[in-house]
Structure formats: structure tokens, C-alpha cells
Amino acid sequence: MTGTEIARDRKAAVSVRSLSKTFGQGEYAITALDSVELDILENEFFTLLGPSGCGKTTLLRLIAGFELPTNGSISLQDQDITDKPPHRRPINTVFQNYALFPHMTVAENIGFGLRMLGRPTAEIKQTTERMLALVQLEAMAGRRTDQLSGGQQQRVALARALAPAPKVLLLDEPLAALDLKLRKSMQIELKSLQAETGITFVFVTHDQEEALTMSDRIAVMKSGKILQIGTPRDIYDRPTHRFVADFIGDINILEGTVEHTDGDLATVRLKDGTRVSAHLGTASARSGDVSVAIRPENVRLASTGETPTLTGILENIVYFGAATNLHLRLGTGEEMVIRNPGAVDEGRYQPGATIGAILQPELIRVLE
Amino acid sequence: MADPTTAMPASAQPRQRRRLVRDLKAMPGFTATAWLCIVTLYLPILVLIAFSFNENRSVVLWTGFSLDWYAKALENDGIRNAAWVSVKIALFATVISTIAATMAALATTRTKKFAGQGLVYGIINQPLMIPEIVTAIATLSLFALVKKVTGLTGIGYLMLAHAAFCIPFAYMPIRARLETMTLTLEQAAADLYAPPLKVFTLVTLPLLGPGIVAGAMLAFVVSLDDVIITLMIAGPGETTLPIYILGAIRRGITPEINAVSTILVAVSVLLVMLLFLVQRRMQR
Amino acid sequence: MSGREPQSALAAAIEQNKRTERVTRAWLLAPALTIILAISILPLGITVVYSFLTPGTYGGVTWEFSTDSYVQFLFQRDIFDDTLVFNSAYVSIFLRSIGLALGATLGALILGFPTAYFIATKPREQRNIWLFLITLPFWTNLLIRTYAMLLIIRDEGIINIMLMKAGIISSPLTILYTDTAVFIGLIYSFLPFMVLPIYASLEKLDFSLVEAGYDLYANRLKVLFHVIVPLAKPGIVAGCILVFIPGLGAYITPELLGGGKKLMIGNMIAMQFGASRNWPFGSAAALILMALVILVLLLNALAARRGASNNG
Ligand SMILES: Nc1ncnc2c1ncn2[C@@H]1O[C@H](COP(=O)(O)OP(=O)(O)OP(=O)(O)O)[C@@H](O)[C@H]1O
Ligand SMILES: [Mg+2]
Numbered sequence: 009m010t011g012t013e014i015a016r017d018r019k020a021a022v023s024v025r026s027l028s029k030t031f032g033q034g035e036y037a038i039t040a041l042d043s044v045e046l047d048i049l050e051n052e053f054f055t056l057l058g059p060s061g062c063g064k065t066t067l068l069r070l071i072a073g074f075e076l077p078t079n080g081s082i083s084l085q086d087q088d089i090t091d092k093p094p095h096r097r098p099i100n101t102v103f104q105n106y107a108l109f110p111h112m113t114v115a116e117n118i119g120f121g122l123r124m125l126g127r128p129t130a131e132i133k134q135t136t137e138r139m140l141a142l143v144q145l146e147a148m149a150g151r152r153t154d155q156l157s158g159g160q161q162q163r164v165a166l167a168r169a170l171a172p173a174p175k176v177l178l179l180d181e182p183l184a185a186l187d188l189k190l191r192k193s194m195q196i197e198l199k200s201l202q203a204e205t206g207i208t209f210v211f212v213t214h215d216q217e218e219a220l221t222m223s224d225r226i227a228v229m230k231s232g233k234i235l236q237i238g239t240p241r242d243i244y245d246r247p248t249h250r251f252v253a254d255f256i257g258d259i260n261i262l263e264g265t266v267e268h269t270d271g272d273l274a275t276v277r278l279k280d281g282t283r284v285s286a287h288l289g290t291a292s293a294r295s296g297d298v299s300v301a302i303r304p305e306n307v308r309l310a311s312t313g314e315t316p317t318l319t320g321i322l323e324n325i326v327y328f329g330a331a332t333n334l335h336l337r338l339g340t341g342e343e344m345v346i347r348n349p350g351a352v353d354e355g356r357y358q359p360g361a362t363i364g365a366i367l368q369p370e371l372i373r374v375l376e
Numbered sequence: 377m378a379d380p381t382t383a384m385p386a387s388a389q390p391r392q393r394r395r396l397v398r399d400l401k402a403m404p405g406f407t408a409t410a411w412l413c414i415v416t417l418y419l420p421i422l423v424l425i426a427f428s429f430n431e432n433r434s435v436v437l438w439t440g441f442s443l444d445w446y447a448k449a450l451e452n453d454g455i456r457n458a459a460w461v462s463v464k465i466a467l468f469a470t471v472i473s474t475i476a477a478t479m480a481a482l483a484t485t486r487t488k489k490f491a492g493q494g495l496v497y498g499i500i501n502q503p504l505m506i507p508e509i510v511t512a513i514a515t516l517s518l519f520a521l522v523k524k525v526t527g528l529t530g531i532g533y534l535m536l537a538h539a540a541f542c543i544p545f546a547y548m549p550i551r552a553r554l555e556t557m558t559l560t561l562e563q564a565a566a567d568l569y570a571p572p573l574k575v576f577t578l579v580t581l582p583l584l585g586p587g588i589v590a591g592a593m594l595a596f597v598v599s600l601d602d603v604i605i606t607l608m609i610a611g612p613g614e615t616t617l618p619i620y621i622l623g624a625i626r627r628g629i630t631p632e633i634n635a636v637s638t639i640l641v642a643v644s645v646l647l648v649m650l651l652f653l654v655q656r657r658m659q660r
Numbered sequence: 661m662s663g664r665e666p667q668s669a670l671a672a673a674i675e676q677n678k679r680t681e682r683v684t685r686a687w688l689l690a691p692a693l694t695i696i697l698a699i700s701i702l703p704l705g706i707t708v709v710y711s712f713l714t715p716g717t718y719g720g721v722t723w724e725f726s727t728d729s730y731v732q733f734l735f736q737r738d739i740f741d742d743t744l745v746f747n748s749a750y751v752s753i754f755l756r757s758i759g760l761a762l763g764a765t766l767g768a769l770i771l772g773f774p775t776a777y778f779i780a781t782k783p784r785e786q787r788n789i790w791l792f793l794i795t796l797p798f799w800t801n802l803l804i805r806t807y808a809m810l811l812i813i814r815d816e817g818i819i820n821i822m823l824m825k826a827g828i829i830s831s832p833l834t835i836l837y838t839d840t841a842v843f844i845g846l847i848y849s850f851l852p853f854m855v856l857p858i859y860a861s862l863e864k865l866d867f868s869l870v871e872a873g874y875d876l877y878a879n880r881l882k883v884l885f886h887v888i889v890p891l892a893k894p895g896i897v898a899g900c901i902l903v904f905i906p907g908l909g910a911y912i913t914p915e916l917l918g919g920g921k922k923l924m925i926g927n928m929i930a931m932q933f934g935a936s937r938n939w940p941f942g943s944a945a946a947l948i949l950m951a952l953v954i955l956v957l958l959l960n961a962l963a964a965r966r967g968a969s970n971n972g
Contacts, residue, residue, distance in 0.1 A: 074563050076674050091673035094566040107564040111582045121568035172569065401781040401867055403884060409774035410790070413855070416771075416848060417797045420808035423818060427811070436816045476691040483688035487681050499693055503700050507909025507953060509926040510946045513933050514703035517710055517943065520720060540699035543692050601801040604911050604926075608933060618803050625807055625916065637804040648799040652792060 019085070021176055021208040022048040022071060027080035029066050029232075040066040042232040043080070048176070048210055049225075053202050055211045057219040058229035059255070064212045067229075068178050071210065072101050084175060095124070100169035102179040106161045108153040114164050115140070115149040121172035139167040142201070159190045166201070176208045183218070195222055216256045220244060228252045245303075248290050249376045253301045260302050260344045261375070266295045274374055276300055279340035282318055286372040299375045304333065304347035306371040309363065316364025320344060322357060336363055421641065428634035445635040455636055458620035465531065465616060466599040469538035470546075474592040476539075477546035478584070485554040486562075486580075503541040511541065512608040519609055531614050534606060538599045545598045546591035549655075553587025586654050593651045597644050704950075711943035719937045729944035750928070750945070757924040758952075760839065761907035764846035765854075768903045771847065772854030773896065777888070779855070780862035791859070798852045806916050809848055813841060813917075837919035845913040846903075853902035861895030862888075901960055905953050925949050 024046040031038045040063045048054045056064045069075045071082060073094035081090045089097055100121065108117050118139050122132045140146045143163035153161060162182060169177055182198075183191045199222050202209045213219050219226050220240040227237045228251075235249045236242075247253035250261065264276040264284075273285050276298060286300045310316035320336030323343075327333075334346045334357065346365055357363065431442035449455050480500060484493065503511060519533050561583065565575045603618045610619060617640060624633045711729050713721040731737075736747035779790040797805060812818050813835045820832040835841050865888070873883035889896070911926035920927070925945065932942025 072563075072567055074566070076677060077670065078674075079670070081670070090670055094563070095569045095571050099567075101564070101567045103560055103564060105558075105560065107558075107560040109561060109564070109579060120565070120570075124565075124569035124571075124574060168568070401870055403774065403777060403880060406774035406778045409771060410778040413771050413775045413851060414793055417794070417851065420812050420848070421797070421800070421805060423812050424804070424808040436818075436821070472691075472695070476695055479688040479690075480692035483685045487685045487688075490685065496689060496693070499696055499701065502696060505953075505957075506704075506950055507906065507926070509909050509911050509929050510707075510950050511700060511703070513929055513942055513946050514707040515699060516933060517706045517939065518699070518703040521706065536695070536699055540695050543696060547692070597799055601799075601803075603801075603803045604930075608930065618801060621807070622803055625810075629811070633807070637801075637807065641800050641804055644800045645796065648796060 018049045018051075020047040021050045021052070021085060022046070022210070023083045023086075024048075024067075024071075025081045025083075027067070027070065027082065028078050029063075029070060029075070030078045039232050041070070041077070044232075044234055046227060046234060046237070048208060051206050051208060053199065053209045053211065053222060053224045055213060055219045055223035055226045056229060057213060057216060057226050057255075059214060062229040063232040064214075064229060065180055066232075068101070068180050068210065068212055071176070072099055072178055073097050098172075098174050099176045099178060100172060100174040102165050102169045102177065102182045104180045104182065104184060106165040108161055108164055108168070110152070110154055112153070113149065114145065114151050114153060114156070117153060117164055118168045118171050120168065125172060135171055139171045142170070143167045158186055159194065162186065162194065166198075170201075170205060170207070173205075174207065176210060179209060179211045181212050181214070183213075191218075198222065220256070228255065230255075245371060246287070246289055246373055247301065247375070248373075250299060250301070253373075253375060258304050258345060258347075260304060260307065261299050262301075262338075262340070262342055262344070263297065264300055265297055266374075269295075274298075276374065278318075279342070280318075280338065284317065284367060284372055285369055286374045287370070288374050291374045291376050300372050301375050302367055302372045304345040305331075305349075306368045307344065307346045307365050308368075309334070309346060309348060309352070309357075310366050314364070314366065317367045318344070319362055319364050322359055322361045322363045324359065325352070325354075325357060327351060334363065336365060424634050425638050425641070428631060428638040430631060433631060445631040446639075449632050449635040449639070452632070454615075454620060455617070455632075458615045458617045461531070461614060462600055462616040462618070465535050465538050466596050468535040469542045469599040470592050470595045472535075472539040473542035473546045473595045474550075474588060477543050477591055477595075478550050478588055480543075481547055481550040481554050481587075482580075485551060486559075500547055501544050504544045508604045512605040515540075515605060516608045529611060534610060534614055534616075537605055537609055538602065541602070541605065542595035542599050546595040549590035549594065550584065550587045553584055553590075557583050586657060589654055590651055593647050593654075597647050600640070601644065707943045707946060710940055711947055713940050715938045715940050717937075719933070719939060721939050726940070729938075729940040732941055733944060733948070753923050753928050754925060754948070754952075756839075756922075757908055757910075757926075760842055760846060760924065761904050761910075763843055764850065764907045765900050765904045767843065767847045768851050768854040769896065769900060772851055772899060773858055773892075776855045776858035776862055776892075776895070779859055780865070781867070791856075794852050794855050794859075802849060803912050803916075806845055806849065806912050809845055810836065810916050813844065836917065837921060839918075839922055841917040842914050842922055842924070845917040846907045846910060849910070849913055850903040850906055853906070854899040857898035857902060858892055858895040861892045861898075865891050897960065897963075901956060905956065908952065909949060 024044055027041055027044040027046075028039065029041040031040055044063075044067065046067075056067060058064055066075070070077050073089070073092055073096075076091060081088055083089060084097065084099065109120070112120070115136050119132045119136045122135055127135075136149075137146075140149055143166055145160060145163055145167070148156065148160060148164075153164060156164065162185075165182070179198075183194050186194060195218060198209075198211075211219075211222065220243075223240055225237060225239055226243050227234050228243060228249075229235065230251050236247065236252045238246070243252060244256055247256065247259070253259045253261070262278055264278040267275045267277050267283070269275070269288065272288050274288050275283055276286050277283050278300075284300065291298070318338055320338040322334060323337050324335040325332060326335070331350065332348045332352050334348060334352065336344045336346065338344055344365065346363075426438070428445055429441050429443070430438055431440040431444065432438075477500075480496075484496060515537050519537075523529060523533075557580075562575050562579055565579045566572075570578060601618060602616075603622060606616050606619055607622070610616070615623075617636065621633055621636060621640075624630065710721055712725055712727065714724040714726045714728070716722050731744070732747075733750050734746065735744040737743075738745055775794070779787055779794070782790060810817075814820075815832040815834060815836065817836075819835075820829075823829045824832065835844070869887055869891070870883055873887040878886060908924075909926050910924055911930060914920075914922055914924040914927050918924070918927075923931075926949075929942050929945045929949065932938045932945065936942075
């Protein structure tokens, strides 16, 4: 199942159409977002992933309404909200540095949104208590926010944003300030909270592992553009761009020429003459020079008697516990890494040895 | 030779310690200079305060403790009137300058950068940049002109002049406070459905509170202490406390002046200490 | 939804936002700018005009154009034959003022730099106490501080009494109403302005640089002049300017400690608006003082720019 298929059977919560944002003017103009098209579905854990400065925060801020776009539109459940001020959008944000009000208690922070919506006091009290229970901070209700630990502040920020039951929750690198262990446990908590509440989450991170483990779908961004949208498997196994392939995990990239295509499959001749068949996916290159990619774990060592797809000279062996990386120099002059589960027989695999590699044909992709 | 570590006598231990903590940063004579500065800054004032409690009329010989001069000063109509004038002017100048400075600080920190921002900073800080005597005679010239044209007289002129030079003092801490307050808190409030006015009253203003208090205190102290501008533009019957003191010093030194001066110093010091406490809390 | 409609709506919203912001900003700035422009900057314009008018008999001005104020600054008009004779009286007051202000700046630097350094090398808690002690006099009335100084340096003041009791001198030293008194008074008045900016630049200084200096065989004096002083230069320059400018325009210090005899520019200007009653000349003198101040600030800005471009 691909990203577009999901989009067909579920309704969009947030639709972004040719959205652009430029900061500054003339010579100093910075295009933070460049004609972004995006549908975030109801009830989905959606992640924006990309390197620093690619426009993730900007996109989130436009959805939240802190800034007006230069161009394009944003709608929430088919309603245009492009120029609505933030206090009129049923969307809440968990800020990167939490932005808890220092002059209010934990409970007052959590109840703030409902108070502003003019809800009755009894309801505010009840919801606040429910939220405190949800994030397991019942004991902290009367505390000032500066008396909390980082993880607790994080939870208050979450409870505060969830209390008004928004249609969409925006989270800008909410875990970035936490240490690794806390981060891992918060990842699990966040994920289950999302499942429990059924609220659409838009989550920003530049940590690819975090994105892969938490998300229903991921959008990979680069310089203000979305390169690929898809499930974690799509993104990992079927990257469409060299950038996406590189950004998420390790990958081997080989240059070649398309000889002919047959539906989704293309026969690509590599530089040393070897022919491999690769999936085209959405790639537009149907002929000429292309790059093909395969993950190191999808390449295995040829056992004796097998015909290898490619051969190369072993240059380096890097052992790291669960796996061993073997670095080959191919006949084409290109480098290829094979990830072998567990250790390898060091007597047989020595630097300088000629090694055969087998590429799993269904996992070779042609890149954009 | 024996192993030096075992052969080392116990008495050598402290000596080595002292060598280890030797402070490379210390410079010879600097500590003495620092203390000299403190003595220079405080000795005259302390002598003045001490002699304000002297029983004798002499401001040279100490004969015994007494509060007579304070009683005398407080009974003196001239001093009481001057104190009242000072307080009236300072209060007016504080209120006006703090409101104006708060608004200006909001404009320069809470809206996008704008062309002419440097000019605005320049204008607001202008009273700090030129010598007070120049401001004083310039203001006098303007007021003389206005008086001639309108025929209006009164303490209002002094109040306005004080409000003007208090603005940069009130502006400094308020702007500093706003700059350390990230916009995120205000955005968080808007995100949680607070309309702009509520954002201001529920988030911006409470957080800005200590900055405004600090600004108001500075304005009050600065207005209370002004001599030159007041001296040049004050009309008859508009004698402030510092002007009264200046006149009294010119007539001759009396312990009564010491008493009034001590009171004025005490008020400033108390306000500034309060200010430090407020700022301490602000930093937390 | 057609493609065009929402786009023009967006453009309108952006325009509206900008307008709201502009209007809000204008209203917020209005009170402060109006007060300062009307009460502090407009008067400077009037001063410029006044400096080109003729003095009125009882103070004020008569509206007759004249450059006499500026001429008077350098020359004296002979009463009999109306010729101009060079008159050094006012120029010498300016030179005296500049000399005194420079001297006070140097004195404050000699006292202030070690003090700032001493504070910067203290542990954080002690630093705050020292800073508080240095700042506090700034917020107390300058008139009263100067008066207090007068009390201790006059002939019967405690300095003379103590010196005589100790047998160091037999008759009191006359300090009051001399240039020395004004000089001491200026240092005393503006010393905090020297300490604070130097402290601010020393506080940022990485003291491992000092250690590196020692490590490379510099002695204390060499470390001081080759490592610490160059790094603290911005603070030193700022401190010198902050002492020199108010020193140049000082009024209270020469008035009380100079006894009205040892005039500085400030007193001379004030006199023209009081007893001497020559407002145009006072205005001209004030403008010349301001020009001096602006010159110092400009020179500093130029030097700073050159420094920046040299480094960059
Ligand atoms: N207010 C602004 N003014 C000018 N440029 C801005 C502004 N906000 C963002 N930018 C620029 O827009 C681009 C995208 O910024 P954005 O903050 O959206 O990146 P990001 O993906 O969130 O990065 P990070 O991972 O570092 O948070 C950057 O080049 C940034 O410098
Ligand atoms: Mg960001």
C-alpha cells in the first residue's frame, strides 16, 4: 500500500495547496516553503522530517496561524483557514521549549485554553483533572511550572495542548530537549496518546529513527519542498530521491543506464556491464542515465557455488555487534556496503579478497 | 635519597596547598585600589549621614547623638513645601514616562522590525546623550517662548520637562525585560484561543510587571534627584528639595541640610535596593 | 473555489495585517516620541535660532539677526573704536573644561580599571555585591554627594583634621575652591561610569587566556598590557567616553567645589541665562559644547568602524 492509496480511503484533516512562504524581500529573500502540496489525514500520526532549515517549523507555524503564507491555501476539514488568526483555529501546538506560562500553576496552564473558550468552570476543572491523570501529573497540579523537570514540563505542555480537544495537534520537535532515555519513553507515550485520543498529530523531527518508529506517514522535506510522502516502509524501502535515500539510513547508490522498461520494472546496465532489474516506482526517468539504490541489508554475501550479482574487492570490515559491514570496491570503481547479520568468518573474509554480492532484485530502486 | 612522597614531612602539606591555590588572575595593588574606590565613594556620604545625627551645631566636632536636626528639618516650612513639590513632580513624571516608555517598548519589541527603528531608539535615548546643561537651557528657551505666547504659568512645565528626561530611564528596563521574554509565550496564548487583548492582559502584562516596576522606580529616583534642568526652568514657588538644598548650601552649611540630604539619600537607596530585589526575582 | 479568489483574499489579509501593525506601532510610539520631540529636541532647534539673535535687556532675546554670539566667543569689541580684539576668556574656559574632563577621565581610568578587574575575578556571589556597591552612588543625588565631598575636603573637613592630628601638616591644606577640588569631585562623581563598562568587557574575558599568557613566559605586567588591556579595550573606551562627556558639561561639581570662581563650560552657560543675561551667547556656548560632544561620539564611532573592518 502506498501513501496515495491511503489518501483515497480516508478524509483529509489538513489540506495544504501550493503553499509558499518567503521571508524578507529582494536580494535577501529566503524561500522557506516552496509550493508545498500536502494532505494530512484524519486520525493520523503524520511526521515532517528533514534537515535543519528545510522549513518544517515554518510549515507548522503556517498551519497554526502564527504567520500568513506568501501564497497558497490551508484548509481544515474542507474549510479554508488560510487567513484565520491562531485563536480562531481549533488547532493546538506543543512548542519546542514548551512555552509554559511561568506565572501560572500547572493546572492553570492546562485549563488556559478552555478558559479562553469560555467553558464553564466545572467543565474546566473536570477536563484539567482528566488531563492531569492522562499525563500522570495529578500530584503536580498546584506547582509552578519552573519547579518541574524537563520531562514533566513536556507532559504539561502536551496536556495543555490536548485539553481543548483540538482537531489537530502540532508538535515541533517536542522531544529534542530530553535526554535519550526519557526521549524513548516519551516516544511510546506520545504514540499511544495519539491512538487513545484519535487526534491528528503533526509531528516535526529531524531524527529519522524517531520518524520511522512513530509515524503513520512521513513527509521528507528539503529546502522548502516536500520530496516524498509515504509510510515509513515506503520511505525506507522505496525512496524516490537520492536525498531521501541518503537522509534515512545507509544506502548503496550505483550509476547505470536504462536499457528497456517493462511496466514498473526497468533493466539497468551498470557501468561494468552487469544488468540488474530495478523498480521504477514514481521515478520519471524511463531511459538514459539513472541512479539505482539498494540498502546494505538487502545485499548479501554470495555463498559458494552461487552466481553473484556483482563482485568486488573487500576493502574494509567494520564489526558492530548485531551486524558486520563489509565495504567492497566494485569493478565499476564504485563502493558498495554489505550488511551481514552477525559476525563473518574472518579467515575467509580478509581485506583484498574477491567477494561476490547478491542484490535482492525486488529491493533495487531507480531514483529520481 | 628516600622516596620523596614518603619522606615528605607532614608540615610540608599546608605549604604545598597554598602554592596550589595561588591565584594567577590576581594583580598586585588591584585589591587595594578597589577598596580605595569604595572608600572614596562612600566615605563622604557616611560622614554627612553621621553629622546629621550630631547633637552640636558644629559639622566638625562630634559631641553626641541626637535627632534634633531631623525634627528641625521636618518643622521647616520651606523644606516641607519643597518636599511636596518634589514628590508631586516625581509622581507625575513617573506615571507619564512609565506609560509612554511601556508603550514605546512594546512598539520596538513586539512588532516587526521597521525602517526608522534606529531613529526611534535615537530619539528615545536623546535626553541621555546630550549634556544636561544644554537640555536645561534649551528647555528654558522653549518654555519662555510658550509662556510669552500663552501666558500660562505653573508647575506643569517642570512636570513635563521631568517626564521627558525620565522616559529613557523607564524605557531601559522595560525593553530589556521584553527582549528576554520570548514571543513564544504570547503565541502559545493565541494558540490556546486567547484573542489579542487577552494575550496582552493575561500573558504580556503580568510577565512584564517587574520590568514596569523597575522602570517606574528608576524614573522616580531620577526625577527626585534632578538639579540642573529644574534649577534652570523652575519658576517662583516651584522649589524642589534638591534646589532648596542647593540654595541652603550656598547660604552656609548647617546640620539641618545634612538631615534633609540624609533623608533624600535614604529614599533613593531604599528604592534602588528594592529595584535590585525586583530584578533578582525577574532573573529567576 | 476558483483559483483567483482566495489568493486575492490572502493578499488582502496580508495587507490588512501590515496595516494593523503599522497603525498599532504608530499609536504606541506616539506618546514617547511626542514628549521627547516637543520637550527635548524642538528646544534644541530654538537654541540654534536664539544663538543668532540679539540679547534682550532683561534676559530673553530680541528678534534681530546677529552673529555676535559667535564673534563674542573669540573676540571682544573695543568700546571706543568698535574694532575686534582677541579675547581668550571664553576659549580658556573651554580649554580648562576639556583639560579637567580629560584629567578626570584619566584619574577615573587609573582607579576604575583595577577595580573592574578585581570585581571580574571575584566569585559570582561577591561580584554582585561589589557591583551593587559601585552602582548605588550613581542612583543617589549628585548634588548631595558633591556636598558631602565638600564637607570632607574643606579646611575644617575631616581630611584636614586627621592630617593635622597625625602631625603630617601643621596648617590645613586648601583644597576647596581649587582646580584640585574640581578634579577630585569629577572623578568622584563619574567613577561608576568607568567601572561598569570595563567590568562588562572583563566579565566576558576568558581567563584561560591569562593563563596562556603566563604559560608563554609573560610576567604579570606583560600579561596585563598585552593580553588583558587589549581585550578590555571596548569597555575602556566606553568608560572614558562616559566619564569625559558628563565631565565636560559638569555644572554641580565646579559650582560647589570650584566655588563659582573656577568656572567650567556648564556654569558659564548657566550664568548667561541668569545673572549675565545673554541668552544668545549662552545658546551659542551650549551649541559649541554639544558640537564637542558630538565630535567625540563621531570619532569613537569612526574608530569602532575602522576597528571592525580591520578585524573583518
Ligand atoms: N522569521 C524568519 N525570518 C527570516 N527567515 C526565517 C524566519 N523563520 C525562518 N526563516 C528561514 O526559513 C528557513 C526555514 O526555517 P525553519 O525554521 O522552518 O526550518 P526548520 O526546518 O524548522 O529547521 P530546524 O530543524 O533547524 O528547526 C530557514 O532558512 C530560516 O533561516
Ligand atoms: Mg524548526
